[in-house]
Amino acid sequence: MHIGVLEDDLDQQAYLEQCLLAAGHRVALFTYASELRRATLQHTFDFLIIDWRLPDSCGMDVVAYLRQHDKWRGPILFITASQDEEDVVKALEQGADDFLVKPLRPKELVARVGALGRRAGYALPLLKTIHSTIFSLHTEEHYISVSGKAIDLTEREYQLATLFFSKIGELITRAHLLELVWGIKGSVSTRTVDTHVSRLRRKLELDGRHGLRLRSVYQCGYRMETCPLIDTASCSVD
Known part of the structure; x- marks a missing residue:
């Protein structure tokens, strides 16, 4: 998921x-x-994490503004050092979907984010669940290995790959890719997206031989799909 903190x-x-x-x-x-x-207003987020104490506002007011004024419908996780029950209730009433008290515990944080994401229809990242024996995501070094072999990717190719792997089966439009990876929003040429995706498909062998294929959807965008582990001729890329 694309998360704003x-x-x-x-x-x-x-x-x-x-x-x-x-x-x-x-x-x-x-x-x-x-x-x-x-x-x-300028970018697309799947999830927000908002702290209570802020230098220019109160986190609860931010949540209420996003829900009531901006009509933001994605999951919101509220975090604070307060353990007062009334604060928890107020945060939830203002529009937060869940509440975590500091100090945050990493496993609980990731589990809460994952649970809220699933509830909102977002799949967990693929590399944490299936095909992990073939594709390995190295988040600190920003590279991906295929069957133990490190693949040389540019930063944009790495960002594209993690996005596709986190949204298996979902159509991602070219405009959405431009916004998330290139930070460009509006009507612009998408040829650069097609070039990067084609290169990524070739480098990571996303043609079906490893059970995954990165498929182009005519006049729309791209979708990462699962398919049986068979030879590449039987699982062609459109």
Whole structure:
């Protein structure tokens, strides 16, 4: 999932980023509520994590604004150092889907994010579940190995790969890829996307031989699909 994190403590930011990246998610960090609100209008996020105490606002007010004014419908996980029951209830009433108290525990954090994501219809990253014996995602070094062999990928190719692996079976439009990976939103040429995807397909051998194929969907975008482990001629890429 593409997760936006609103947290003003830089150490907490780094901690959250490390936990989420290790779980196969993409992360965008924000210190100020105004930054996050602008970003949600310009980019597509699947999930938000919002802290209570912020330098320019209150996290609860941010949640309420996103829900009521911006009509944001994705999952929101609220985090705070407070353990007061009334604070928990207020956060949930304002629109948070779940609540975690600091200090955050990494396994619980990842599990809560995964549970909320599944509830909202997002699959867990593929590399954490199936085909992990063939495809391995090395999040700290930003590379992917196929059958134990490290594949030389550019940073954009790596970002594309992690996005496709996290959304198995889902159609991802070229416009969405441009927005998430290139940071471009609007009507622009998508030829560069096609070139990068074609190169990625070849490098990672996503033609069906390993049970996965990266398929182009005519005039729409791309979809990562599972298929039987058979030879490449029987599982062709369209």
